[in-house]
Amino acid sequence: MNEQGQPSVRRKGTLVSKVTDELRDQILSGAFPPGARLPSEAQLTQSYNVSRTVVREAIAVLRADLLVDARQGSGVYVRPPSPASVDKRLDRESVTSVLELLEIRTPLEIEAAGLAALRRSPAQEERIFDCQARILACIEAGRPIRDSDFALHLAISEATNNPGFAEFLKSQGVSAIPQAEIVTESDQARQMVYFHQLNAEHEKIVLAISNGDEEAAREAMRAHLKGSQERHRQLLRGGLLRQDGKASRS
Amino acid sequence: MNEQGQPSVRRKGTLVSKVTDELRDQILSGAFPPGARLPSEAQLTQSYNVSRTVVREAIAVLRADLLVDARQGSGVYVRPPSPASVDKRLDRESVTSVLELLEIRTPLEIEAAGLAALRRSPAQEERIFDCQARILACIEAGRPIRDSDFALHLAISEATNNPGFAEFLKSQGVSAIPQAEIVTESDQARQMVYFHQLNAEHEKIVLAISNGDEEAAREAMRAHLKGSQERHRQLLRGGLLRQDGKASRS
DNA sequence: GGTTGAAAAGTTGTCAGGCAAATTTTCGTT
DNA sequence: AACGAAAATTTGCCTGACAACTTTTCAACC
Numbered sequence: 001m002n003e004q005g006q007p008s009v010r011r012k013g014t015l016v017s018k019v020t021d022e023l024r025d026q027i028l029s030g031a032f033p034p035g036a037r038l039p040s041e042a043q044l045t046q047s048y049n050v051s052r053t054v055v056r057e058a059i060a061v062l063r064a065d066l067l068v069d070a071r072q073g074s075g076v077y078v079r080p081p082s083p084a085s086v087d088k089r090l091d092r093e094s095v096t097s098v099l100e101l102l103e104i105r106t107p108l109e110i111e112a113a114g115l116a117a118l119r120r121s122p123a124q125e126e127r128i129f130d131c132q133a134r135i136l137a138c139i140e141a142g143r144p145i146r147d148s149d150f151a152l153h154l155a156i157s158e159a160t161n162n163p164g165f166a167e168f169l170k171s172q173g174v175s176a177i178p179q180a181e182i183v184t185e186s187d188q189a190r191q192m193v194y195f196h197q198l199n200a201e202h203e204k205i206v207l208a209i210s211n212g213d214e215e216a217a218r219e220a221m222r223a224h225l226k227g228s229q230e231r232h233r234q235l236l237r238g239g240l241l242r243q244d245g246k247a248s249r250s
Numbered sequence: 251m252n253e254q255g256q257p258s259v260r261r262k263g264t265l266v267s268k269v270t271d272e273l274r275d276q277i278l279s280g281a282f283p284p285g286a287r288l289p290s291e292a293q294l295t296q297s298y299n300v301s302r303t304v305v306r307e308a309i310a311v312l313r314a315d316l317l318v319d320a321r322q323g324s325g326v327y328v329r330p331p332s333p334a335s336v337d338k339r340l341d342r343e344s345v346t347s348v349l350e351l352l353e354i355r356t357p358l359e360i361e362a363a364g365l366a367a368l369r370r371s372p373a374q375e376e377r378i379f380d381c382q383a384r385i386l387a388c389i390e391a392g393r394p395i396r397d398s399d400f401a402l403h404l405a406i407s408e409a410t411n412n413p414g415f416a417e418f419l420k421s422q423g424v425s426a427i428p429q430a431e432i433v434t435e436s437d438q439a440r441q442m443v444y445f446h447q448l449n450a451e452h453e454k455i456v457l458a459i460s461n462g463d464e465e466a467a468r469e470a471m472r473a474h475l476k477g478s479q480e481r482h483r484q485l486l487r488g489g490l491l492r493q494d495g496k497a498s499r500s
Numbered sequence: 501g502g503t504t505g506a507a508a509a510g511t512t513g514t515c516a517g518g519c520a521a522a523t524t525t526t527c528g529t530t
Numbered sequence: 531a532a533c534g535a536a537a538a539t540t541t542g543c544c545t546g547a548c549a550a551c552t553t554t555t556c557a558a559c560c
Binding site (some may be wrong): 290291292306309320321322323324325328 | 510513
């Protein structure tokens with residue numbers, strides 16, 4: 001890293017930014033999952049071949065970004081993504097804002113589905129199919145579908161080839177797909193019915209996009225999201241009971 | 251800062267986070283405005299009575315947050331909020347992204363107009379009328395209407411009483427209303443025709459919302475935004491000439 | 501007096517070593 | 531096996547130094 005003769009490399013960015021980005025990538029990619037302890041400063045200076053100052057500055061950045069938590073004498077630990085928001089997602093107030101979010105998402109994603117049907121490239125089409133298959137795989141494996149559900153919606157937004165649609169979804173994060181996580185904690189039979197209905201709705205959307213049928217894609221997405229709103233209202237109407245159950249559990 | 255006997259203060263946060271926060275506050279409060287040069291590291295170590303390490307880590311954080319730009323040999327400078335986007339708004343690429351933005355805004359604002367018709371309070375209704383009157387006043391005074399145009403759209407979004415609609419508009423900023431600024435520089439007669447058409451379209455929206463007529467509000471907003479899209483395409487088609495005029499001016 | 505180029509001074513980026521404070525691990529004693 | 535002390539480890543901060551870069555100063559020349 002002290003090689004003279006690479007001044008142009010130096011101008012492209014500092015060692016601190018480089019180490020920061022690499023550590024950040026490792027955290028976000030799951031190489032260091034939440035709760036994991038990063039290598040010590042001494043180890044990082046060796047593995048990145050930089051001084052401890054550079055490592056400390058990089059960690060200071062990640063710390064300020066609330067990606068990590070540094071404990072003196074112990075180590076640097078990856079923080080969970082949004083600890084407070086996880087709990088908040090399960091209380092009554094957040095369920096209300098889920099409906100508001102759906103109210104905004106509905107016109108946007110209906111438009112996105114229609115545009116995706118008109119504009120998707122073959123690669124984007126395959127990507128959408130992949131995402132749908134991944135949801136189905138998660139359902140069959142009994143794993144949470146939230147991330148893969150989000151990925152499908154994101155792939156559709158990207159197939160509009162107007163970056164603003166994907167940007168909007170990303171800005172909401174996986175909270176844009178909140179209902180699955182609430183439902184994962186209810187009874188199994190009702191859950192399977194829900195998952196297969198969800199999958200059927202996704203399939204309709206995906207086929208319409210694949211067929212390049214704008215109107216069918218819009219209608220399928222509209223039905224899907226209106227269905228999500230209804231399912232949420234049912235949760236709210238049955239949700240008081242379920243939350244009482246939780247209160248007794250906690 | 252090296253005072254022993256204050257361990258509880260130490261546990262509340264590090265020196266780095268303290269210096270970071272104070273510098274950030276100074277930047278955001280305008281004590282160091284965009285373009286200003288921060289005191290040198292040596293000066294900051296003295297004024298905060300900390301080591302250079304702490305100062306550097308704090309600046310590394312601010313740098314990563316894109317609040318400052320550190321130039322080796324020169325100093326640390328406060329970055330403007332979004333310098334590139336101001337210039338970008340006036341070039342060809344940004345005009346393209348204006349259409350993309352309109353593509354996203356259209357379904358959202360149609361929905362917002364419909365919801366505003368259903369949900370606006372009398373105070374919100376008055377607010378919408380005020381905003382429309384303000385646009386007209388700007389037109390008659392020959393002043394730019396961009397900010398007041400934005401304020402009308404924002405007031406309509408707020409009248410949905412779902413904060414996400416207003417949040418979205420705010421996140422785009424006044425760039426959500428880009429066309430007025432480009433048009434302010436074209437010839438006056440065409441401009442007055444445009445303004446009065448714009449005002450008529452606004453009036454239709456506002457009256458529908460005031461009448462609580464969801465469908466009329468949707469239709470009026472749809473016509474308005476589709477009209478904006480068309481006007482923009484005309485700009486693009488005639489815009490090459492006008493930008494040539496600009497090129498000769500610069 | 502104005503211009504040019506070199507030297508000096510100033511500033512950020514990085515390295516290295518050290519000590520303080522806190523935590524974890526190891527080891528000896530009961 | 532349990533407990534406590536010592537040793538080892540780790541982060542927080544300090545200090546000094548040099549490299550790379552920029553800005554300012556100053557001397558020489560026209």
